[in-house]
Amino acid sequence: MATPTIASRLQRRFITMSSDQKLLARLHDELPEGWEMTTTLSLDDLGGFQDILQYRFILLDLDDCETFDPLDVIRQVRTELMLNNTIICFGGAPDVRGEARLARADRFFERAEIVDKMKVFCGQYGW
Numbered sequence: 001m002a003t004p005t006i007a008s009r010l011q012r013r014f015i016t017m018s019s020d021q022k023l024l025a026r027l028h029d030e031l032p033e034g035w036e037m038t039t040t041l042s043l044d045d046l047g048g049f050q051d052i053l054q055y056r057f058i059l060l061d062l063d064d065c066e067t068f069d070p071l072d073v074i075r076q077v078r079t080e081l082m083l084n085n086t087i088i089c090f091g092g093a094p095d096v097r098g099e100a101r102l103a104r105a106d107r108f109f110e111r112a113e114i115v116d117k118m119k120v121f122c123g124q125y126g127w
Contacts, residue, residue: 004050011054012126013038014118015046017073018061023114027059030115032122041068049081056125058085059118062092062100063111070096074103088121090114 013036016027024039031037038055040046046055058077062070070089077083089100091111100108109117 004054009054011036012122013055014057014059014122014125015040015043015052015055016059016061017041017043017068017070018059018064019067020061020064023061023111026115027118030119032119032126034126035122043073043076043081049083052077052081052085053083055085057121058087059114060087060089060100060105062089062096064091065096071099071103074100074105078104086121086125088114088117090117 012034016024016037016039018024019041028037038046043052046052060070060073064070074087077085077087087105088107088109089097089105090109090113092100097108
């Protein structure tokens with residue numbers, strides 16, 4: 001893996017973890033200009049610490065428990081990689097949200113809100 005550069009760090013991009021193809025299409029269609037959305041079902045596919053660090057935030061589907069374990073993703077980011085990337089969760093039953101809070105996820109939204117919230121977070125992280 002190449003060493004991250006200042007130019008690569010300044011790229012406006014975020015990770016979305018979901019297998020919901022309709023939702024992914026909506027997110028992509030509403031993506032603000034200048035932003036890139038990387039979709040994955042495994043953070044390992046994106047690389048290690050230096051690679052994940054370059055993403056501004058992570059959208060995490062708490063309903064997608066059959067394809068990957070969202071709680072393990074949070075633990076991987078916080079405990080294994082020791083990163084402070086913002087983890088924005090959507091969907092999920094109250095008990096799953098509670099476990100995600102304990103694992104140190106940052107924000108929680110209803111599934112129907114996430115496209116609009118993605119645009120808000122892109123604005124906030126648009127530095």
